[in-house]
Amino acid sequence: MAKQELNVGIVGAGIGGIMCSIAIARAGGNVTVLEAAQQLGEIGAGIQMVVGDNLVSFQELNLRRKDGTKVGWTKISRVEQATGYPWWLVHRHHLHNGLVEVARKNGVKIVIDSRVSAFSQQADGKVGVTTEKGKSYIFDLVIGSDGVQSIVRRTLFPDVKPKPPTGNCAYRAIVPYEEVRKDPLTRELVEDKDGNLIRTMEVWMAPQGYIISYPISDAKDFNMVLSHHRNPPPDSVREVDIGEVHKEYEDYDPRIRRIIEKIPPGVQRWPLLQTGPLESWSSPEKNMVLIGDAAHSMVNHMAQGAATAMEDGAFLARCLATVIEGKATVAEAVQIYEKGRMPKASHKQQVSFLNGWLWMLPDGAAQEARDKAMEVELKGEVPMRSPNLYGDPGCVLEVYGYDPEKHADEEIATWLNHGRAVRDAATTIQQTRADQIANWFLPSSHNFQINSRL
Template identity: 60%
Template sequence: MAQKQNTLRVGLVGAGIGGLAAAIAIARAGADVTVLEAAQELGEIGAGIQMTPNAARLLRAWGVDKVIGDNLVRFEELNLRRKDGTKVGGGPTIRVEKTLGQPWWLVHRAHLHEGLVDVARKNGCDIHIDSRVASISYQTPGPVQVQTERGATFSFDLLIGSDGVGSIVRRTLFPSVKPSPPTTNCAYRAVVPYSQIRKDPSLVELVSKPTMEVWMAPHAYIITYPISAGKDFNMVLSHHRPNPVIAVEDVDMNDFRNDYRDFDPRIRKIIDMVPTAKRWPLLVTGPLDTWSSPQKNVVLMGDAAHSMVNHMAQGAATAMEDGAFLGRVLRETVSGRLSLAEAITIYEKSRMPKAYFKQQVSFLNGYIWHLPEGQAAINRDKAMEVELKGEQPMRTPNLYVDPTTVLEVYGYDAEADADEAIRSFLEQHESKDESTGITKKEADKILNWFLPEEERFLIPSKF
């Protein structure tokens, strides 16, 4: 068993959503946490993001939801449509929320990030901006040494790479690994004020209540939902390009609008209101054989380890799960029940297959939404017909409400999973009598409960 430690110094490279979530969870576990952020000021770029129930669970557990407040928006229903606007599936989200006991929130990335920063600092995390990492030394005995481009040096017992798809931590550990787009699929992000949309009477149905809308089309889709206390209409517009997109690109707005020229006239009107947009790559990392150094003193999380396509809204959520899981296992390192190497081993063994599962589900949902016209799309829409009648099918191509997928993806509890993984690990590694193979757990359950203390576990010589 590990010896009790008084302190555990943990460094995180990257103060994005996943890194800050990990910082909060690890600080709550009793470790000393330092976050090194390359940017000159804290903030988050982009637009809206979904905090599905598996992520909302963590925001509530850490009190981040109280800080964000009304900027966490709940929506009433999800509607799946053909590109002409015809509804083919969907239903009320309250069914998912009641089943899982957690809300499904929509939020601007900036508001989410601000809430995480606030709670991280309240939990004692030391956040350094303008601290781009230049080098990492982890192979010699002793702590991990980190130097920034500005010449500052840091020493950590554990270094966590939470620095996204361009991770310097991953490049240090695995220089040959390079995130890449699995297809030519990419996405625009855009925001339009509801006040502007409501000026057009023909758009009332789309904005009369908080809903999530998905327009599916061959090789493209549009998903929309409210953010910023219901003031802004957020859009993610998926499409394909002739060649894979590997970096954020400026776009010609005529090209932007032309990609959706044959969609529902109502959503086209809103697209025409977008002043500027950028094209974002959808990069996938891994699956990797390991996320850590051989010494288990450097480890990856989030997009640095397992970036995925965005079609199930699980990129940030999965990074937050990583952080929550790390917080639980490192709590046992702080208490002395697990060594650092054991904690990281448990984390990798549990989280690596879960992240790979999320990568697959995300890709497959995108495939469902991008189906070309033909029998496959007809079958997809036919399978969702019962949803329009208010019924809940046992199985549906609408993965946002499919019972199995909802439980496996949105019903996942990272902290409970970590607790179970720790319990299982400790049971497998508990002491046992070398000659009989009897473990203390079974001896306590069957025999030791009635024996005098001096004769308890283990007594092979008396057998």
């Protein structure tokens, strides 16, 4: 079929929006990204995620009681082996810079200082976009990747307001790795007995909060997210006195408490806001659609917010490729995207909340059962199931082994097959099931492949 021109406008140049722009550009679309800020950048620090020396690989995850006692453990190479991908840690700013560079190389037009003020439906089914400075654009599709306070979502669903599901919130802080290494009390968290640098993810679990730490920026920075509770729940970012942070964790492991004492003033408290799940992510005309936090902001306990936004972009771009190829309309592509991604994002929201719940169990029977269920991990064994979701086999494959483009291809094939799942005619096997159960360990020449369709 003849190629169709597709002009896409993306509102918001964060990690999700830029990733989406790259995927659509590579599919053959013309992409303009409108960013409200006067300069590009990302707020926040660590992200679990391509960008050179700033990437950090790490060896293990240690789950601890708040006094430092280790109760759970994951060898990261096992996760990497199971998923087929490396597990890297990177500063959000470094990742964002790398994605922006890739986007521009793929012809994406990024326009800063372009805060969107209004949208208008056009007679030909397109969308008009106007900025506060009076600049106007016309797009075949508008994608809202403009975060928790999204103007696109407010336009589509004015009654939807992201809110904290509980009083849980978080401080974010960074301490130079060298400061941790030179302190005799904290050195053992970042060095082995021979003085060699080690890179680990550490979690200190407690009933009213937890601390998670990991290296970023080529292991030059010790990044921390410090969970706690406040009543009433905060709904905006606010700077707090450093003394408040010290007091919050005064009865934790002396090693992490000493690192907290090294945090410079200027710490901020971040609310954990959740959006939805919504009944729709799109306009009635299906020419405006949401991705990322604009559609499904979630608590941070599995560090999946940015990852889920990137998945949205990759999936949506695959759907839009069918429009460019002349196989579907924009509206049909958006419908395929919503059908596939909305349940997945809801799943991520639930997993993220439950992981925090597991980390903050009150001392007593439930906490003891959690810790006992992870005992085999401390022996180096791989459990069938675990409350350590970073090592639980099922959760690892569902969260980290997920391929949004493969998922999109399956949903597109089902749609092209008039809503029926595509199966091998003789065996009734679906390709997804074959990939999950058999093909993951086989050489490609021996993979089970569907050779005929119903």
